[in-house]
Amino acid sequence: MKKISIINYKGGVGKTTLSANLASELAFRNNRVLIVDLDPQANLTFSFFKLPEWQQLDADSKTIKHWYDAFLDEDRDMSLKELIVTPDKVNNKLKAMNSTGSIDIISSHLELINVDMELATRYGGNSDRTIRSSFLRLFSRLQNGLREVEDDYDVVIIDCPPNFNIVTQNAIIASDLYLVPARPDVLSTIGIDQLVRHIDALTVKYNDYADSAGGSWEKITPTILGVIFTMVSIYDQQPISTQREFITQVRRSGYSVFRTYMRDNKTLFAKSPDYGVPVVLDVDLTGIYLDIRKELEDIVDEVQTKAGL
Numbered sequence: 001m002k003k004i005s006i007i008n009y010k011g012g013v014g015k016t017t018l019s020a021n022l023a024s025e026l027a028f029r030n031n032r033v034l035i036v037d038l039d040p041q042a043n044l045t046f047s048f049f050k051l052p053e054w055q056q057l058d059a060d061s062k063t064i065k066h067w068y069d070a071f072l073d074e075d076r077d078m079s080l081k082e083l084i085v086t087p088d089k090v091n092n093k094l095k096a097m098n099s100t101g102s103i104d105i106i107s108s109h110l111e112l113i114n115v116d117m118e119l120a121t122r123y124g125g126n127s128d129r130t131i132r133s134s135f136l137r138l139f140s141r142l143q144n145g146l147r148e149v150e151d152d153y154d155v156v157i158i159d160c161p162p163n164f165n166i167v168t169q170n171a172i173i174a175s176d177l178y179l180v181p182a183r184p185d186v187l188s189t190i191g192i193d194q195l196v197r198h199i200d201a202l203t204v205k206y207n208d209y210a211d212s213a214g215g216s217w218e219k220i221t222p223t224i225l226g227v228i229f230t231m232v233s234i235y236d237q238q239p240i241s242t243q244r245e246f247i248t249q250v251r252r253s254g255y256s257v258f259r260t261y262m263r264d265n266k267t268l269f270a271k272s273p274d275y276g277v278p279v280v281l282d283v284d285l286t287g288i289y290l291d292i293r294k295e296l297e298d299i300v301d302e303v304q305t306k307a308g309l
């Protein structure tokens with residue numbers, strides 16, 4: 001089971017859109033996919049569920065917030081399996097397309113933001129040893145939780161919020177790989193560098209603590225799978241020159257940049273959130289939209305090759 005986080009500190013760069021389409025295309029290619037929505041904005045959750053469906057999940061305590069709540073309120077380890085739900089619409093579509101793959105989801109909650117703040121107050125202790133042990137326990141929660149479903153899925157896609165709070169760090173610690181969607185603009189290079197540095201520092205700290213706590217903690221190696229440029233404006237079959245400069249700059253910095261870009265198209269992507277089935281599975285597309293769907297498929301080809309999926 002490969003675990004892949006989709007992450008960037010910057011908001012609105014296409015993390016959720018990429019997560020939904022990547023998960024859907026991998027499912028179409030006969031993989032059993034689990035999506036974990038860790039963003040309190042819950043956009044990914046709402047791209048698969050309607051509001052009343054989510055309200056039922058909330059009433060049934062089936063969101064990631066309830067899982068962290070069990071830990072915070074009762075120091076109880078609720079099974080992650082209790083949260084997993086199967087969105088009908090996309091899975092019916094997959095069946096209709098003769099795929100044997102599937103999509104399950106662990107939904108997010110708008111109040112996850114409070115959970116993050118409360119988790120921060122739990123981290124600490126009076127001695128180096130208690131600080132280390134509370135850090136390892138808190139930051140490895142998602143990693144441990146996902147061990148329960150190790151044999152149930154081929155791939156887990158984790159959609160991260162635009163921050164590096166404790167829940168986001170849980171995602172990185174749980175992940176084998178991470179993907180960085182980025183817009184080709186001036187802040188990209190700086191933002192990507194900063195993100196990678198923070199992830200590297202977290203890895204060093206975690207492994208250092210794991211070392212000094214003895215053999216029971218597994219080391220982590222979250223590895224960058226690459227940068228995917230999103231919302232790219234194409235002219236004459238290539239990104240417009242200002243965007244090309246930023247893409248080249250990121251490549252020169254040594255990051256693996258995906259060959260294929262996610263093109264800018266508000267009409268196509270804006271309708272997906274309340275649609276229930278992501279663009280990549282929309283078989284009725286024509287003309288330019290068909291080209292964009294093909295680009296999404298090419299991106300998934302690259303992910304599969306790079307991730308060994």
Ligand SMILES: Nc1ncnc2c1ncn2[C@@H]1O[C@H](COP(=O)(O)OP(=O)(O)OP(=O)(O)O)[C@@H](O)[C@H]1O
Pocket residue numbers: 010011012013014015016017018039041043160161162230231232262263264265266269270271
């Ligand atoms: N390639 C694209 N072209 C045009 N619009 C897009 C594209 N990809 C995503 N969008 C739109 O841009 C907005 C932001 O996208 P998305 O929610 O995927 O970003 P995000 O990085 O997850 O944002 P956040 O940081 O808020 O979680 C959405 O309205 C989405 O529909």
Ligand SMILES: [Mg+2]
Pocket residue numbers: 015016017039043044159160
């Ligand atoms: Mg998002």
